[in-house]
Amino acid sequence: MVLLLGASGLLGHHVLRLLLERGQDVRVLLRPGSGLLPEAFPERQPQILHGSLLHYATLLRAAEGCEAIINCAGTTDMSLKRLDDYFPVNRDLPRLLCRVLDETGISTLVHTSTANTIAPGTREHPTDESAPFAAPFDRSFYAISKKDGEQVLLDHASEHPERRIVIVNPGFMLGPFDPKPSSGKLLLAACRRSLMAAPCGGKSFLHVRDAATAIANALQRGGSGRYLLTGEALTLPEFYALQAQVCGYRQRFIPLPSPLVRLAGRIGDLLRALGMRTMLCTRNTDQLLVEEWYDGSRARRELGLPQTPIAEAIRDFFAWRDSRSR
Structure with missing residues (x-):
């Protein structure tokens, strides 16, 4: 039995489907009010529990009888205005999971972080897992909280070498079963x-x-340790040109000058200071100017990370949305 946290999100949904397809028994712990897409169940079904991910006794009960834990839960909303808004799930949940490992003797934890806790390189010289945490992501509340969560787990792994604490650091994930949408907003913005x-x-x-x-x-x-999960490195002009090609339409792309993007961030800072909730702020807009090139060879080698063309992810996203609208 595997305990899966964050099964209602885009990544967690795909992890759940894959585990069930492989014949794995899965137990999911869902926050009150959240649910699973009906497409999650190919033939087998998971055990479903509801409760707070931040309540130790609930986590302990959910982990009873499990051999491993997969944590795909995370607070990702870029409009949150305080660092403390990100800490409960992104930092404090890993702390609770370490306590669960101590209490239950579970020896395997797979934790999802983000590639942004690792400084990106260039297209010619992409960085690997050894790169430090650096600008502009070291100003991102989301990335800071994820980095702190990683450190909790890395410290625990060093104290317990008999346990496997695998941290995955994915890049920008796209694909079907994204009803909100989450990352699919990038696709819909230009469609x-x-x-x-x-x-x-x-x-x-x-x-x-x-x-x-x-x-x-x-x-x-x-x-134990970190694994960058990466695919195709593309600039936004390259990405949107690919999307237009895949979806069969013509589009003219206008690059926004960096000073204009930074100005938008400063306007967002002002709006936030006035109490407005917005994703616009310099912490976020500065990230849009960075080319995030990473080397995912360790994950390809050790975890069997596939390399599906991103054109297929684009195609799958729109095919799934079309199927739901029929």
Whole structure:
């Protein structure tokens, strides 16, 4: 039995589907009020518990009889205004999970962090897991909280070498089963627009199914430490050109000048100071100007991370949305 946290999110949904397809018994702990997409169940069904992820007794009860824990839960909302808003799930939950490991004797934990706790390199010289935490992400409340959560687990792993604490650091994940949408907002923002304006930064895109495969494989493969889960490194102009090609429309892309992007961030800072909730702020807009090039060779080698073309992730996202609208 595997305990899965965060099963209602995009990544957690794909991890759940994959584990069930592999015949794995899965127990999921869902926050009150959250649920699973009906498409989560191919043939088998998970055990479903409801309760707070931040309540130790609830976590302990959920972990009873399990051989491993996968944590895909995270607070990702970039409009939150305080660092403390991110800490409960991104830092304090890992602390609680360490206590659960101590109490239950469970020896395997797979934890999802983010590639942004690792400084990106260049297209010619992408960075690996040894790179430090650096600007502009060291100003991001989300990345700071995720980095703190990683450190909790790395310290625990060093104190308990008999346990496997696998931390995965995914890039920008895209794919189907994204009803909110979450990362799919990037796709919808430009879909079938004749004119698209955006910054010229870049991301390491990967199919969410590939990330889920590496996570599921980590139950048996890999060792303690961090694994970058990355796919195709594309600038936003390259990405939107690919999307237009995949979806069959013509689009003119206008690159937003860096000073204009920074000005938008400063306006967002002012709006936040006036009490308005917005994703715009310099901490967030500065990230849009960075090209996030990473080396995911360790995960490919040790966790069997697939490398599905990102065009397929784009195609899968829109095919799934179309199927739901019929």
